[in-house]
Amino acid sequence: MLTQRDDIRNVAIIAHVDHGKTTLVDSMLKQSGIFRENQVVEERVLDSNQLEREKGITIMAKNTAVIYKGIKINIIDTPGHADFGSEVERSLVMADGVLLVVDAYEGPMPQTKFVLRKALQLKLKPIVVINKIDRPFARPYEVLDKVLDLFIELGADEDQLDFPYVFASAKEGIAKFDLDDESKNLEPLFEMIVKNIPAPSGYIDAPFQMIVTSIDYDNYLGRIAIGKVVRGSVKVGQQVAVCTKEEGVLQKTRVTKLYQFEGLKRVECFDAKFGDIIAIAGIEGINIGQTVADVENPEPLEFVKIDEPTISMIFSTNDSPFAGKEGEYVTSRHLRERLFKELERNVGLKVEETDSPDSFKVSGRGELHLAILIETMRREGYEFQVSKPQVITKIVNGELYEPYEYLIIDVPEEFMGTVMEKLGPRRAQLQNMTILNDGFMRLEFIIPARGLIGFRSEFLTDTKGNGIMNHVFYDYMPHAGDIPERNRGALIAFETGEAVTYGLYNAQERGRLFIGPGTQVYEGMIVGESSRPEDIVVNVCKKKHLTNMRSATADEALRLTPPVELSLEECIEFLAEDELLEVTPKSLRLRKKILNHEMRKKMEARIKKEEKEPVY
Secondary structure, three states, rough: OOEEOOOOOEEEEEOOOOHHHHHHHHHHHOOOOOOOOOOOOOOOOOOOOOOHHHHOOOOOOOOEEEEOEEEEEEEEEEOOHHHHHHHHHHHHHHHHHEEEEEEEEOOHHHHHHHHHHHHHOOOOEEEEEHHHHHHHHOOOHHHHHHHHHHHHHOOHHHHHHHEEEEEEEOOOOEEOOOOOOOOOOOHHHHHHHHHOOOOEEEOOOOOEEEEEEEEEEEEEOOEEEEEEEOOOOEEEOEEEEEEOOOOOEEEEEOOOHHHHHHHHEEEEEEEEOOOOOEEEEOOOOOOOOEEEEOOOOOOOOOOOOOOOOOEEEEEEOHHHHHHHOOEEEOOOOHHHHHHHHHOOOOOOEEHHHHOOEEEEEEEEEOHHHHHHHHHHHHHHHHHHEEEEEOOOEEEEEEEEEEEEEEEEEEEEEHHHHHHHHHOOOOEEEEEEEEEOOOEEEEEEEEEHHHHOOOOOHHHHHHHHOOEEEEEEEEEEEEEEOHHHHHHOEEEEOOOOOOOOOOHHHHHHHHHHOOOOOOOOOOOEEEEEEEOOOOOOOEOOOOOOOOOOOOOOOOOOOOOOOOOOOOOOOHHHHHHOOEEEEEEOOOOOOEEEEEOOHHHHHHHHHHHHHHOOOOOO
């Protein structure tokens, strides 16, 4: 018999990057009495990963729960960046409804559209939260109209179009049904969740079924499978089967420990039933997408289809002259094990072997997706090299197709011309142009993913840091043709040694430097960006020869321009086809694939000759 659980609600929070989603969860946790009155609580408490706190974005989906008037509200905090879309897709499987958080000034953005489309496809009940109503130039009612337009554009049904909404300031911890209402807390939001998010319904007497949507690891408990109980019930000591649609039953095992979520903690429990979000510990080898089912009736569930990767990079062992000096894990065996281990948790990632035993092709949803993996690995002590990102193309009906992105740019009017001029050669097609408040313009483009590689740093320079750009995967479309590569060459170290002020002073006249005095360099290492389109070899280790001649200016101090320190993302954007990025726990070094200057020249000459020779 189908029954309904009125004591529980499962809701996912979805939003564009920086629209206040994690701050809203903070306020919900604080107001639900999860923390002691004298407890010191950090901001963005769910962003527990160090990288998440540094970058201010949610990378991994997380579970938490609050109690409101005796009803348990399970909250799934999802990433807002499209590069981590695979986290969103599988998290939504656990929810019965979604809170769509939208900035009261910016309105719906590319990722808002991306995550909302996923929620509507799964027929989840939406509640719209117009957040940051305290922000200058906030336009809540205008944004609400734009959200309705977005629902219509995405083909929402009548029930979804009649969405409830609430105005909020997550920072101040208030929510209100009308802007003129008085409000001191988030009670209107809690009421709306309880009233509008459907309570889970299911068959309590039917055989147990649970789909695994994420994996955690504990040094004592081993692998922890997290998911939602879809049918029946489970208790500690019960025998279960792990199965999939394709492979059937993979293993039979016993449930040793069960956990439910309360606030930020996993709390041990002895049983759970349909609608509960639980964690099962101790099932060796269990993976995302598998079903934990009753041992007598092992019926696997269909797992959500994850979007394919669009960008790939080659990860290889470090073979530079400084290899093995700074990293703990440097061999191809270490690299291979770590990359394939990542596949267990990161379902949007793809790792393939290559012809070389020292290189692996790693494909992801975007530059940021791969950059986060690289940064995580280097912090764990891994040392390796990565190549320039390449888009993943397809052949459709005999024609070459490539991924395109939907790009939204908010920029002051004075920089609009410059931005459009730069996007032209990158094959961007203008779709829409809107005038925002306070002298800003919103430009919307469809652009090949190739055209965005290396564009962000150029964009920030051109707009003097005032521009905001966001993009999301649009579709595979016919190949757009040639797109110009980096228009400046590199400054390349002539020899191995230590960079000195005299050598750097002479080199800085040729372009901008990436290193300062005292930096250890090797032949073929990139030490700066050339002011010309071609590469220039410079001797940064050159010392001033001592003589007994004296002049009035001889003793003047040499003044160096401070070097440009590139972040990991900027290094990846800088890379050209014949270059690599050496990644170690302590350093990021750009280098040429062929380190020796003479060998490089011979290779360039050979390539030019092959290009000129006619093909018969």
